[in-house]
Amino acid sequence: MSSSPSPSLDSRSRHHSYCRKQKSLGVLCSNFVSLYVQKGAEFVDLDYAARQLGVERRRIYDIVNVMESVGVVARKAKSKYSWIGFSGIPNALKELKEEALQESFATDVASVKEALEDQHEDSESQSHDDVDEKPSKIGSISSLMGSFGNILSATENRKDRSLYLLSRNFIKLFLNSEVNTILLDEAARLLLGDNTNLSHIRTRRLYDITNVLSSINLIEKIQESRKPAFRWLGTSGKSKMDTSVTVVASKIGNHSNKRAFGTEVTNVELKRSRLSPKASKKPSNYAQLWNQDLKECNLTAQKQLSMKSGFVFGPFFPAGATKEVTEEKGGKTAQGLEGSACSSRPQYHNEALSELFSHYMEAWKSWYAELAQGSSNLQQQPCNTSN
DNA sequence: CGCTCCCGCCAAGGG
DNA sequence: CCCTTGGCGGGAGCG
Structure with a gap:
């Protein structure tokens, strides 16, 4: 309608500026x-x-x-x-996790990694649902990954190579692991196989996936030393063997799907593994992330968004989100607001900000809608389902 | 330069 | 058979 992200078109193009x-x-x-x-x-x-x-x-x-x-x-x-909408995420995640468990997925990415060197023998090839097993030689990883082999070898079954599946498998990596940070390289190795340049090619698909997952705030791209990695921001799958692990683990895991991801801010200890030497620096989950980002960019984004949609923002925060959060990110604000006014190019700054707001808003709406809907037969309007 | 990953060709899928 | 899906990889942007 308005605010088209399209580059060319009219007087908005600076110098041949096509921003990839x-x-x-x-x-x-x-x-x-x-x-x-x-x-x-x-x-x-x-x-x-x-x-x-x-x-x-x-x-x-x-x-x-x-x-x-x-x-x-x-x-x-x-x-x-x-x-x-976002309200569908918790459920999907739950399913994914269960699925992952059933597939006797690797319980811990790190251990898989170790096992690799050890050439551990543990496979039992849980068939997925249509394709059973793959005969090909994917290497030691595949044996541990069980059904994952399908993806690699399914030369004939197009479905098995879909972004959809790859994405799900990627997520399972996190859900069934006590690690919440995975190197892109690791993921590629695990999902696509170690050998051949074939995996290298398909790594591109991983980029695609991580990009949209990032934009949804399910994961976050970080840099582990030099290599790109991704941190899981969604529900932390609390591993069954180690309880001291990871984040929030809200009701999503064991409860039904009410209420989107991480609404409580717990000061968790992000567990790191050898996969991520530096990793955590701040507790993170949705609420906090959003909270931070919101604060960081509110003004600009608000302006942007209200302009483009007429939507009015309230002072709401994700339920349970602490207000203390931001302080560690002191003076970043400037950067976010920088050059908004009428200057020439920084279009995507604002855009990014408004996107954030969109997300936030969406989640909010989802929760709200869900609550309203769910309570329609309860006639209650609590802000909390009984915990 | 190597990492990212957009673009769109063109072949399966399925009504 | 045609339209919808979407694998796939060339090659361009970007750090």
Whole structure:
């Protein structure tokens, strides 16, 4: 409608400025989300989305596919996707975790890694549901990864190589592990296989996935020394053997899907592994993240968003989010606000900010809607389901 | 330069 | 058979 992210078109183009970042799946995904959030749509119209985002239809598929893997959208039929929203994430995550457990997935990425060197023999190949086992030689990892082998070898089954599956498997890596940080390289190794340059090629898919997952704030891209890594921000799958581990572990894990991810701010100890030498520096979960980011950029973003959608922001915070949070990030604010006014280029700064808000807003709406809906037969409007 | 990863060709999938 | 999906990898942007 308005605020088209499209580059060219008219007087907005500086010097041939085509910002690749504007077209990144991450940004696209964010826009995609806000697109549907604000409308409270129940179905996803691919053409509409593509048009609005100013991209090829093909890109929408990418987004939708990984979105589907986390339950934000659901495919109903050909050309028909329903919009679930963030509220669908907890459930999807729960399922993923259970699935992962059943597949006797590696319990700990780190241990897998070790086992690799040891060539541990533990495989029993849990068949997925359609394809059973793969005969190919993927190496030691595959034996540990069980059904994961499918992805690598399914030369004939197109489905098995889908972004959807890859994304789900990627997430399982976190859910079933006590580690919440994984190197991109590690993930690629585990998911795509160690050997051959073939994995190298398909690593590109991982980039796609992590981009949209990041934009949803399920993961966060970080730099471990020199290498790119990803930290899990969603529910922490509390490992069954080590309880001192990781984050929040809200009700999502054992409760039903009420109420989106991490609403409580616990000062957790982020467990690190040898995979991530430096890792944690601050407790992080959704609430906090959002809280921080919100504070960091509120002004600009608010302006932006209200301008583009007319939506008015309230003073709300995710339930349970502490207000103390930010202080460690002292003077970052400036950077976020920098050059908003009328200067020439920084378009995506604002955009990024507003995206954040969109996310936040969406989650909020989801919770709210869910509550309202859920309490419709209870006639109550608590802000908490009984914990 | 190596890491990212956008773009869109074109082949499966499925009504 | 045509339209929808979406694997795939060339090659361009970016740090």
